Structures are given as structure tokens and as C-alpha cells.
Amino acid sequence: MVDKDLFKEAVDLISNSNSVLITSHTRPDGDACGSVRTLSLALDSLGKKTYPLFLSPLASWYEFLFGKKVPVLGNDVAVDQLKEQPYKSCDLVLIVDTNSYVQLPQFDEWLKQTNKKVLVIDHHVTGDNLGNLELLDTSAAAAGEIVYDLLKFAGWEITEEMAEALFVALATDSGWFKFANADARIFRNAADLIEAGANPAKIYRQLYQSFSPERMKLMVRMLESLELHLDRRLATQIIMRKDFDETGATGRDTEDLINECNRIGSVDMAALFVELADGGFRCSLRSKGKVDVRKIAQKYGGGGHTMASGVNLPGPLNEAKKTILEEAKLQLGN
Numbered sequence: 001m002v003d004k005d006l007f008k009e010a011v012d013l014i015s016n017s018n019s020v021l022i023t024s025h026t027r028p029d030g031d032a033c034g035s036v037r038t039l040s041l042a043l044d045s046l047g048k049k050t051y052p053l054f055l056s057p058l059a060s061w062y063e064f065l066f067g068k069k070v071p072v073l074g075n076d077v078a079v080d081q082l083k084e085q086p087y088k089s090c091d092l093v094l095i096v097d098t099n100s101y102v103q104l105p106q107f108d109e110w111l112k113q114t115n116k117k118v119l120v121i122d123h124h125v126t127g128d129n130l131g132n133l134e135l136l137d138t139s140a141a142a143a144g145e146i147v148y149d150l151l152k153f154a155g156w157e158i159t160e161e162m163a164e165a166l167f168v169a170l171a172t173d174s175g176w177f178k179f180a181n182a183d184a185r186i187f188r189n190a191a192d193l194i195e196a197g198a199n200p201a202k203i204y205r206q207l208y209q210s211f212s213p214e215r216m217k218l219m220v221r222m223l224e225s226l227e228l229h230l231d232r233r234l235a236t237q238i239i240m241r242k243d244f245d246e247t248g249a250t251g252r253d254t255e256d257l258i259n260e261c262n263r264i265g266s267v268d269m270a271a272l273f274v275e276l277a278d279g280g281f282r283c284s285l286r287s288k289g290k291v292d293v294r295k296i297a298q299k300y301g302g303g304g305h306t307m308a309s310g311v312n313l314p315g316p317l318n319e320a321k322k323t324i325l326e327e328a329k330l331q332l333g334n
């Protein structure tokens with residue numbers, strides 16, 4: 001739990017602000033989307049002007065959370081436009097579900113030179129201390145849990161819409177309440193949110209039964225690339241640019257696909273390599289507990305959690321794979 005004094009400071013900071021820019025990490029996941037949505041709604045109802053902004057497009061299955069499209073930096077808003085209205089008059093920047101520059105591509109340039117107040121709400125162990133004030137709780141399974149704690153502390157009304165968005169944050173960051181972070185606290189919070197109006201069956205359908213055919217085809221490609229190493233304890237999978245071209249899927253369609261091969265019993269660690277436009281690879285890492293994938297990601301400039309991390313590696317593919325294989329070997333032995 002975040003210290004009560006810090007919650008008080010955060011409530012004061014928000015209360016004293018008029019216009020708030022709200023953002024989260026690139027490749028926004030359910031926690032990022034649910035937390036940004038909830039904070040926007042909460043601050044709207046306090047009479048604040050809110051400007052949610054994403055740093056890359058969100059996956060289609062999170063769109064139902066938002067009444068209207070949230071602008072994406074680089075697509076709808078150029079970085080230079082952050083110096084203009086309406087962003088110019090924002091007197092608070094709220095960053096949720098990350099505290100790292102590397103997770104805020106392009107936005108970081110602006111952030112480094114702005115003198116606006118910054119409030120960070122995050123549950124990651126690693127961070128660059130981006131905030132003037134930071135609500136950090138590494139025991140929270142999702143940043144949405146800290147947002148929920150803040151709303152309860154402040155006594156702000158939690159509407160049905162907010163309960164739904166928070167439920168999405170909790171459910172997705174815990175793999176629908178099945179990862180190791182699914183503790184009693186998250187189940188209690190989830191129960192509260194259901195009582196506040198969140199509908200789990202409806203949300204499940206929106207999140208997990210709404211694939212596009214293109215995404216399904218991309219998943220097939222990925223599964224075909226499956227290789228097992230280190231006595232079948234490390235699984236690697238690959239998605240190349242041509243897989244996107246030939247299936248019609250886009251980058252945002254890769255979210256969550258990494259978790260598929262963790263269904264194999266012998267697998268302790270999984271790595272998914274997604275080829276980037278510059279020839280490098282976005283490498284997502286998952287562990288079932290024996291490997292600390294954050295250590296690996298951090299060593300190469302990435303970050304995340306013990307059991308779920310990500311890092312960008314230079315190409316070619318063989319070199320990127322070799323790097324991960326060597327690191328996995330160090331921790332798994334063999």
C-alpha cells in the first residue's frame with residue numbers, strides 16, 4: 001500500500017490542477033488503458049480538463065473502454081504539438097503504469113525539458129523517478145489497484161464505467177487472475193468492482209473472444225515458429241515483418257501472444273521476437289517463476305517485472321536469439 005501521506009499529497013496536487021495530461025507506456029496494455037480511462041473519468045467529474053494521450057495505438061479489444069478515440073502521439077499529435085495548446089496550458093502530467101523514459105518513446109524528449117508537475121502512479125520495481133510525486137506500490141498486481149486505492153482514499157465516486165475500466169486493468173495484468181501476482185488483494189478489489197458495476201462475463205468476451213481473423217492468422221504463424229531449447233525449458237517464437245504483411249495483422253495484434261507457449265508443461269521461460277521496422281527485434285519475455293526475466297531485460301536496456309518483461313534487441317535474428325539463449329542458460333543451468 002502507498003503511504004497515506006503520499007495519497008493526500010496526490011489528492012492535493014490533482015485538486016489544485018486545472019488541466020491534466022494523462023498518459024502511459026508505449027504499447028498500452030489493459031492496465032495502461034484501464035488506468036488512463038479511470039483517471040480521465042475521475043478527473044473529468046472533478047471538473048478538470050483532461051487530455052488522455054497514448055504513445056502508440058491501442059489494441060482493438062481495448063477500444064470499448066473509450067467513448068471517443070484517444071489521440072496517439074506521433075499519429076494524431078506530433079511531439080512539437082505538446083508545446084502548443086491544449087497541452088501547453090496543462091498544469092499537471094499524470095503518468096501511469098510506468099516510471100521509465102524508455103517506455104515513453106518521443107514523449108520522453110518533451111518530458112525531460114518541461115517544467116510541469118509530474119505525478120507517477122506505478123507498480124514496477126524499476127524506474128527513472130520521473131515524478132515530482134510518485135505513488136509507487138510494487139506489491140500491487142496492477143497500476144489500476146493503486147488508482148483504485150487513490151480513488152477510495154480521496155472519496156471520489158467510482159462509477160460503473162470506472163469500475164469496468166479498473167476491472168480490465170486488474171484482469172489483464174494478472175492474466176485473468178491466474179498469474180503469480182493474483183493474490184487475495186486483487187480478488188477482493190475485483191469483487192468490489194463487480195459490486196460497483198463491472199460485468200466480468202462481458203469484459204472477458206471483449207478482451208479474449210474478440211480476435212480479428214488477421215490476428216488469429218498471425219498467431220498461427222507465430223506458433224509455427226515455435227522452437228524449444230535447453231531441455232524444452234525455453235520456448236522461442238518469432239514474428240517477422242512479412243508475417244504482418246501476409247496476414248494483414250498489425251503490431252498491436254501481438255499483444256498477449258507471448259503467453260501462448262507458456263501452456264507447454266516443460267516450459268519455464270518464453271521469448272517472443274517481433275521484427276521491427278529498423279531490423280531490430282522487440283523481445284517479450286515470460287517466466288513461470290524459475291527465471292527472473294526482468295534481470296535479462298534490464299541488462300540490455302529493457303524492463304518490466306520478474307515474470308513479464310520486454311527488451312529491444314538489435315538484429316540479426318540469430319544474434320538476438322543467441323543473447324536470450326545465453327541469458328536463459330545462465331539462470332536455468334545447462
Ligand SMILES: [Mn+2]
Pocket residue numbers: 031032097123141142143173
Ligand atoms: Mn501494469
